[in-house]
Amino acid sequence: MEDSVAGFRQSMDPLRQVLVNLESTSDPVFLSETVKCALIGLMRDLRGIAMATNSRRTFGFLFDWLYPAHTPLLLRVVMNWADSPPVTTPLLKFVAELVLNKSQRLTFEPSSPNGILLFREVSKLLVAYGSRNLALSDQDDVYTRKYKGIWLSLLILSRAMAGNYVNFGVFELYGDRALDDALDIALKMILSIPAAHILSYRKVAIAYFTFMEVILSNVLLPLIIWHHSILSKLSWEICLL
Incomplete structure (x- = not known):
């Protein structure tokens, strides 16, 4: 196990160097085009690695490597680049892959808090991104600027809650x-x-109905009662179409 962990960390060292460099970047430089390109490439690489972790053991390697050392960078990216879909889209896709419990790879020990810790990080990211997404204008390409980020956020939350x-x-x-x-x-x-x-955008509709199905499960019954007025409004508007 130790050799495997050591091998994983060694293979991740190039990405770790990128992460460390980005984490130490000052705020003005963090908004530069060079950093933007680095972030896009980094998030795509991390998503590819997350997709390759098909077992509980390999996912554990990735999670322990990522949390808590590097998760603050994800939040910083969202807070500074929320209005840039080329950056936020690969980041949200990476998080969506990270929270997907395929092959039961996110089965933690009963005494482990990792599931809760992961969800808390996801919650912070979604709140930071969502609050900024709501402030974006509806002009130009509204799907690329707003709706794509919204359906990816719904996908993340649906996967995290149903995992x-x-x-x-x-x-x-x-x-x-x-x-x-x-x-x-x-x-x-x-x-x-x-x-x-x-209903006009297929991926938005799929994410919406999947999300509604998840939150209407018995597991989240108290939340349904709490948000009853909002859910009723959503359902009524859809039914009228």
């Missing part, structure tokens, strides 16, 4: 708003899209 690796009761028990905040921003992003547009 069966997070005990959501823990958040309410300890007064942690990670789940509530993620759900709130997701619903706000949905409401920012006219109902007709939801």
Whole structure:
């Protein structure tokens, strides 16, 4: 196991160097075109690696390498580049792949908090991105600028909530708003899209109905009651089309 971990870390060293360089970049330079290109390439590489982790063991290597050392960079990217789809799209696709529990690779030990920690990071990212997405104008290419990021955010949240690796009761028990905040921003992003547009864009519609199916599960019944008025409004608008 130690040899495998060492081998994984050695293979990831080039990406680690990129991450370290970006993390140490000052704010003015962080908004440069050079950093933008580096971020796009980095997120695409990380997504490819995440797609290749098909077992619990290999996913554990990636998660331990990424968290908590490098996850703050993801949040920094969202906070500074939210209005740039070429940057946010590969980042959101990477996160969507990271939270996908394919082949039960996200099956943590019963005593492990990793599932909760992962969801908390996802929640922070979605809230940071969603709040900035809502402030974007609807001019020009509205799908590329806004809707694509919204359906990717819904995909991330749907996969995270349906992955069966997070005990959501823990958040309410300890007064942690990670789940509530993620759900709130997701619903706000949905409401920012006219109902007709939801059905006009296939990927938006798929993400919307998948998300609705997940949150209407019995696991999230208290949240359904809490957000009943919003959910009713969404359903009514869709039915009228």
